[in-house]
Amino acid sequence: AAYTESELRALSNVLLKHPDVWVLTDDMYEHLIYGDFVFKTIAEVEPKLYERTLTMNGVSKAYAMTGWRIGYAAGPVALIKAMDMIQGQQTSGACTIAQWASVEALNGPQDFIAKNKAIFQARRDLVVSMLNQARGITCPSPEGAFYVYPSCAQLIGKKTKAGKVIDNDEAFCSELLEAEGVAVVFGSA
Known part of the structure; x- marks a missing residue:
């Protein structure tokens, strides 16, 4: 971002x-x-x-x-x-x-910033890689900060195992929390 x-x-x-x-x-x-x-x-x-x-x-x-x-x-x-x-x-x-x-x-000394940045970059690379392996999720690699903004657009209109239709990103986030216990903030928030 x-x-x-x-x-x-x-x-x-x-x-x-x-x-x-x-x-x-x-x-x-x-x-x-x-x-x-x-x-x-x-x-x-x-x-x-x-x-x-x-x-x-x-x-x-x-x-x-x-x-x-x-x-x-x-x-x-x-x-x-x-x-x-x-x-x-x-x-x-x-x-x-x-x-x-x-x-x-x-x-004071600023050398630790580069070390921390390398740690954040490794974490970013891992998270982006894992998200891009998830079916229906695409995630661009951010050029800065430590947030990612994956897209669930390919899943909009799809049904969950329980037959519930995912009609927007907020519904996707709610389903992710209910089904997997993973809390995320939806992009339209």
């Missing part, structure tokens, strides 16, 4: 025609990309979008700190100041230990 440079360029071409549209980008998985995929931001691809791009990131994924709830944003100064005002008045701050742990994660 990552955009290629050509996809970002095509999106940029549309956005340049709409100067009142802001770009909000979630770069949380920038370090968890696989193979030859090259991570780029939309502002790198089209510098004219820089002043109306808000980039979000954090330590949750690459640094395995999901429960610590530390994120950060970069963007135009006026927007960041407004966000700071809202955050300071409307939400609670992250605990001190989480803040300092995040500083150390961001400034």
